[in-house]
Amino acid sequence: MYDVMVIGAGPAGCMTAKRLADAGYNVLLVERMKIPREKSCSGILIKKSINMIENEFGKIPDSVLCKPYISKGIIITNEENQTFKFESDSLNVWRSLFDEWLTLKAQNAGAELRQSTSAISCKEKQDHVSVKLHDGAIYEEKTRIVVACDGAGSIIKKNLFKNPNNHVFTYQTFCKGTINLDNNFFHAFLDPKISQYDAWFNVKDDFLIFGVGVKEPAKMKMYHSEFLSFLNSKFNAKIESCVKEEVGIMPNVIPGCPVNLGTGRILFAGEAANFLNPIGEGISSALASGYAAAEAVKSAYKTNNFNVKSLIDTYNYNILPEKEYMTRQWAILANMSSKFSYMK
Ligand SMILES: Cc1cc2nc3c(=O)[nH]c(=O)nc-3n(C[C@H](O)[C@H](O)[C@H](O)COP(=O)(O)OP(=O)(O)OC[C@H]3O[C@@H](n4cnc5c(N)ncnc54)[C@H](O)[C@@H]3O)c2cc1C
CATH class of the missing domain: 3.50.50.60 (FAD/NAD(P)-binding domain)
Structure with a gap:
């Protein structure tokens, strides 16, 4: 016992x-x-x-x-394209x-x-x-x-x-490439065209990570692809290869x-x-x-x-x-x- x-x-x-x-x-x-x-x-x-x-x-x-060992905080861009920057060191x-x-x-x-x-x-x-x-x-x-x-x-x-x-379902890819976003921050985007929940970009070692949260799992790849197009047009994201994809869940x-x-x-x-x-x-x-x-x-x-x-x-x-x-x-x-x- x-x-x-x-x-x-x-x-x-x-x-x-x-x-x-x-x-x-x-x-x-x-x-x-x-x-x-x-x-x-x-x-x-x-x-x-x-x-x-x-x-x-x-x-x-x-x-x-x-890397980057210290993330300097989070930048949230809402559906009206307003940004909110919260600076606080994270690991x-x-x-x-x-x-x-x-x-x-x-x-x-x-x-x-x-x-x-x-x-x-x-x-x-x-x-x-x-x-x-x-x-x-x-x-x-x-x-x-x-x-x-x-x-x-x-x-x-x-x-x-x-x-x-x-649940909310998540889908993220680990990619090699370049993007004009500050790697030292976690970036979240709330535009409903690119995710049903939120979409995010962050960096871990050599990987650019792009993720979306959705309520309908069948649509996760569609939203992810919309998100990448958005990042390409706004921040010149250029993806050379994607080496890993992950599906996850979170409580809704x-x-x-x-x-x-x-x-x-x-x-x-x-x-x-x-x-x-x-x-x-x-x-x-x-x-x-x-x-x-x-x-x-x-x-x-x-x-x-x-x-x-x-x-x-x-x-x-x-x-x-x-x-x-x-x-x-x-x-x-x-x-x-x-x-x-x-x-x-
Ligand atoms: C894509 C994504 C990104 C996230 N990013 C962040 C972030 O940057 N920072 C942050 O704070 N949070 C983040 N989260 C949330 C965070 O991951 C979770 O909130 C956190 O891990 C919850 O911890 P937990 O211990 O409750 O559960 P978990 O970390 O999920 O651990 C549960 C454990 O239970 C085990 N398990 C499951 N079922 C059984 C079973 N039947 N028997 C035995 N073992 C079992 C699993 O294998 C696992 O090891 C993210 C979540 C997702 C999906």
């Missing part, structure tokens, strides 16, 4: 696993992929993320960074290496890692949760608490609540920014709980919700007879500042863009 099973070794899962292992709990961290694994992401760590990471995990090693990381480092830190703290293992479902029993795992064979493990940090496509949430997750955040923190002994954190800030910034809220979930687990263990109800209540209370932050961020975007005015 584990004290806690954490499902998913992304930023939310590693934060939860590390904090609980540090506090002496018997933690199993289950990851469906072999680490290091790819995760479609622009890999920009904003100041808020850097602060949380350095407080908890220590200095971010140079080995996980890519540019490769997610595969960054998440591998986070996972190692959780292991060093004492969490047991089981990689290449998928969690399929969780069943809550009287005094524990029975989790079905798959690593080629299917078997069950018991744990007092589960923290599901299995990302936007959370199977655990889907199986528990039986309602389909609501709706007005009021509702989150799903879980039920009974099963908590959700990160994108599995629906945390995501505008322009696809989700690492900071994954870390913050992983932290808040871990603190809730600790306080539930400290109450007499293990108070299950206090688990969600405490998590809900701990996470309030993050929910407010997320709501404020979406309101800021809604004021900049008529496309997102529904988020006011």
Whole structure:
């Protein structure tokens, strides 16, 4: 019987696993992929993320960074062609290496890692949760608490609540070429002609990365091609070759920014709980919700007879500042863009 099973070794899962292992709990961290694994992401760590990471995990090693190491901020161009420049130094990381480092830190703290293992479902029993795992064979493990940090496509949430997750789909290509845009910034474009959500350009080492977010996956390549034509005409983008393409998903955040923190002994954190800030910034809220979930687990263990109800209540209370932050961020975007005015 584990004290806690954490499902998913992304930023939310590693934060939860590390904090609980540090506090002496018997933690199993289950990851469906072999680490290091790819995760479609622009890999920009904003100041808020850097602060949380350095407080908890220590200095971010140079080995996980890519060029330009420091991203100077974000430039958003709205549908009326107005630009908003937010200058704040961020770090540019490769997610595969960054998440591998986070996972190692959780292991060093004492969490047991089981990689290449998928969690399929969780069943809550009287005094524990029975989790079905798959690593080629299917078997069950018991744990007092589960923290599901299995990302936007959370199977655990889907199986528990039986309602389909609501997603934005992303498509990005890694290309060689040239463009007249400042590589030191992350550029986001909100014109509905080039994406149903947002379109972005950033640089990682030698790659120019062009991405679009869409609600209808069948249209992702069409929007991506519109975006490239737009960049060609406005910023003289010249693409010599594209070496990689990636499809990803993110939660589709709706007005009021509702989150799903879980039920009974099963908590959700990160994108599995629906945390995501505008322009696809989700690492900071994954870390913050992983932290808040871990603190809730600790306080539930400290109450007499293990108070299950206090688990969600405490998590809900701990996470309030993050929910407010997320709501404020979406309101800021809604004021900049008529496309997102529904988020006011
Ligand atoms: C194209 C794109 C660009 C983005 N750019 C940025 C950015 O620059 N900065 C930023 O802050 N955010 C960015 N985001 C958002 C960010 O990637 C996410 O918000 C963040 O990774 C969420 O962390 P998480 O820990 O909740 O989930 P994830 O990072 O998705 O981790 C979930 C983990 O769970 C594992 N898993 C899934 N299912 C199971 C299962 N059944 N059993 C076991 N393991 C499982 C997965 O393999 C994965 O390792 C971007 C997202 C996309 C799609």
